[in-house]
Amino acid sequence: MRNCLLCNKSRIVRGSIIVVLLLILFTMMSFSALANGQHRSGLRTSTMAALQNEPSGTTALSWNPQSKALIVTLHLTGLQPGSTHASHIHVGTCSSIGEILYPLKNVIADTAGNATTVTTINNITGGIPATGWAVAVHQGPTAQTGDLLCGDVVNSKQATSVSTPLRAVPVKQKK
Numbered sequence: 001m002r003n004c005l006l007c008n009k010s011r012i013v014r015g016s017i018i019v020v021l022l023l024i025l026f027t028m029m030s031f032s033a034l035a036n037g038q039h040r041s042g043l044r045t046s047t048m049a050a051l052q053n054e055p056s057g058t059t060a061l062s063w064n065p066q067s068k069a070l071i072v073t074l075h076l077t078g079l080q081p082g083s084t085h086a087s088h089i090h091v092g093t094c095s096s097i098g099e100i101l102y103p104l105k106n107v108i109a110d111t112a113g114n115a116t117t118v119t120t121i122n123n124i125t126g127g128i129p130a131t132g133w134a135v136a137v138h139q140g141p142t143a144q145t146g147d148l149l150c151g152d153v154v155n156s157k158q159a160t161s162v163s164t165p166l167r168a169v170p171v172k173q174k175k
Contacts, residue, residue, distance in 0.1 A: 053078040057166040064160070072104055085139065087138065089133050089136075090134045127160065135151045148168070149167060
């Protein structure tokens with residue numbers, strides 16, 4: 001059991017390293033295009049197009065039954081550079097989101113519009129439920145700004161680690 005927990009932590013670490021390496025590769029490719037003589041106006045046009053991508057991301061949840069700690073890792077892309085977003089685990093689903101169950105660390109996008117946060121929540125006695133949780137990233141620094149991204153947590157196999165995709169909330173659901 002302890003080896004499985006170490007395996008799960010190793011997978012999360014490896015996944016995080018892969019995301020960071022991909023971000024570095026993307027940045028290097030962008031600088032390479034600049035070094036190859038792109039004009040400033042052309043670069044500005046391509047940068048503006050890249051920033052208009054729809055935000056997306058993933059949430060990795062990992063629960064340790066011994067310590068009763070839940071680690072929530074958010075990996076997001078396509079955000080407005082430098083923007084700040086509240087994030088929470090809510091009761092319910094994205095289509096019927098309820099009250100805030102657990103606050104997560106604020107998401108702060110870097111200059112490329114990417115962000116990663118890790119929040120540890122202690123004293124989670126029941127683990128990750130099969131259903132009934134939704135992870136929401138809000139449009140601004142408070143929940144009152146409306147939902148930007150949301151993902152329903154699904155854990156039908158009662159696993160100690162699950163990954164949930166975060167997708168843009170349809171305009172009609174945004175507050």
